[in-house]
Amino acid sequence: MPQARLCSCWGGRVLPLLLAYICYLLLGATVFQLLEKQAEAQSRDQFQFEKLRFLENYTCLDQRALEQFVQVIMEAWVKGVNPKGNSTNPSNWDFGSSFFFAGTVVTTIGYGNLAPSTEAGQVFCVFYALVGIPLNVVFLNHLGAGLHAHLAALERWEEQPRRSQLLQILGLALFLTLGTLVILIFPPMVFSHVEGWSFGEGFYFAFITLSTIGFGDYVVGTDPSKHYISVYRSLAAIWILLGLAWLALVLPLGPLLLHRCSQLWLLS
Amino acid sequence: MPQARLCSCWGGRVLPLLLAYICYLLLGATVFQLLEKQAEAQSRDQFQFEKLRFLENYTCLDQRALEQFVQVIMEAWVKGVNPKGNSTNPSNWDFGSSFFFAGTVVTTIGYGNLAPSTEAGQVFCVFYALVGIPLNVVFLNHLGAGLHAHLAALERWEEQPRRSQLLQILGLALFLTLGTLVILIFPPMVFSHVEGWSFGEGFYFAFITLSTIGFGDYVVGTDPSKHYISVYRSLAAIWILLGLAWLALVLPLGPLLLHRCSQLWLLS
Ligand SMILES: [K+]
Ligand SMILES: [K+]
Incomplete structure (x- = not known):
């Protein structure tokens, strides 16, 4: 079957590449999370704070x-x-x-x-x-x-x-x-x-x-x-x-x- | 000079492509403008209207x-x-x-x-x-x-x-x-x-x-x-x-x- 030959000829090259690719994505996910999560939480708190201040200043809202x-x-x-x-x-x-x-x-x-x-x-x-x-x-x-x-x-x-x-x-x-x-x-x-x-x-x-x-x-x-x-x-x-x-x-x-x-x- | 040969060998192929490319961009610019400009003006008016309504409803603002x-x-x-x-x-x-x-x-x-x-x-x-x-x-x-x-x-x-x-x-x-x-x-x-x-x-x-x-x-x-x-x-x-x-x-x-x-x- 063509499918079988396809799989065996791909296994040698594509599988290691696929593994490297997935690992690279996992690495990126980890580092981006480390770098950005805290800054995001800060921006979010800042925004909630500004919103509350706005509600306090304008009491009709x-x-x-x-x-x-x-x-x-x-x-x-x-x-x-x-x-x-x-x-x-x-x-x-x-x-x-x-x-x-x-x-x-x-x-x-x-x-x-x-x-x-x-x-x-x-x-x-x-x-x-x-x-x-x-x-x-x-x-x-x-x-x-x-x-x-x-x-x-x-x-x-x-x-x-x-x-x-x-x-x-x-x-x-x-x-x-x-x-x-x-x-x-x-x-x-x-x-x-x-x-x-x-x-x-x-x-x-x-x-x-x-x-x-x-x-x-x-x-x-x-x-x-x-x-x-x-x-x-x-x-x-x-x-x-x-x-x-x-x-x-x-x-x-x-x-x-x-x-x-x-x-x-x-x-x- | 390499530059001179470069130019002459490119002129035949790259210049027509460049022209086609620029024309294609100009065509796109024209059509997108036609299709989107009116919708944008409507959205903009809508937003200004909503903003005014908001100002009217909440008079402390x-x-x-x-x-x-x-x-x-x-x-x-x-x-x-x-x-x-x-x-x-x-x-x-x-x-x-x-x-x-x-x-x-x-x-x-x-x-x-x-x-x-x-x-x-x-x-x-x-x-x-x-x-x-x-x-x-x-x-x-x-x-x-x-x-x-x-x-x-x-x-x-x-x-x-x-x-x-x-x-x-x-x-x-x-x-x-x-x-x-x-x-x-x-x-x-x-x-x-x-x-x-x-x-x-x-x-x-x-x-x-x-x-x-x-x-x-x-x-x-x-x-x-x-x-x-x-x-x-x-x-x-x-x-x-x-x-x-x-x-x-x-x-x-x-x-x-x-x-x-x-x-x-x-x-x-
Ligand atoms: K992109
Ligand atoms: K993009």
Whole structure:
């Protein structure tokens, strides 16, 4: 039976991987719990305290009324209305923001600070993603494959003089360092400055974005108390595309570069 | 210069793709804006109306006090405290939820309904993802490659009798249909039932999850007014892994199956 052969051929490779995977998840669960549970309890106590203080200060309010208001606020939030602002806030679905949203769909980042709330929007989102995600993958793969093929095409590399090899490696290292600075280091610093985050938070945002995890706990251009220039979100979307493209270029180079460096090392 | 060769070799392939990509994003931005802007304006008006009604009913409250309370609620929300519940709610960072969270990190789904709020948690999350995401990719690739290699190993397929070819294709189709039913169709229906969503919303949740977009607008096991069985979130995490594994198995089969079907068609 095919099933039997399938099982035996998989047992050797997939089972150890599966075990490692599960163990890794259990490890993560343990550490995240240790790190976050106490802080959560504190935030929760803090919130209960603030709520009680509010009830004390405004005696016409009872517990039920307050819970009702919380309900109203959370419903607005879920529908994409930021309850903090007033009605003159710019729309979350203006063209720049919609472009930003479309970018977070095809890259599968999906911050979720914006998500379609109408049924038509949800249906369109599914079909948009069905085409857009493969398009994004093909595009990024082409970018990565392009540079990789170019470097692999320097075929007679081993036969070139040492000096030329060294220069090429230095040039490549310079190219990678400059690109990383301009694309991965500089923009998070700008974002931190504009959004009023610490540098650590800026890099956390950049990592969570470019890894396509996209929690949405930090998103650029969403603070209703700030006045952003009109193209800010579109610039952020372009940064995301550039960043992902850069990673698609750079990540496949790692093994190649390591290999060449080790060759140089062995020859010297 | 390598740069010059790089540009000329890329121009042919990457530029048209880039144009298509940008056009696709612009198209998405236009349609999402059309679909969502009006609904957003309605939700916003609705919220302003509810707020005004609240101010009228509870005359001890002024605008400033209300805005302050909204601020308190949103801060609690950002720190991962669900303001709707009371202090006896189970922690968001108990073991099952932390396991669920770890799963959403390594798969890059990142719903964001839970996200580390402490600096230590954020730093650990970055390094956890740095190892976990490649582990997840390797694991899913191995699963997919396993079945694919097995099917490709039926090498003398063309020389087998027609009847056997047909049986194999039927068997494979049955296997795929049953698997899809059990893994992709049945669980979303269960989730819809448990969470009180429509079937459409359940499938939207499943799609947004398994495409790893993970907006976090629909997440299973997060309604504080519901009493879930204790392993519900862990079961959901296992469903996500199974679903992703199933897609990793099935998606590479598409081209192979199409090819074989077309062969059968041509021979008949
Ligand atoms: K995501
Ligand atoms: K996400």
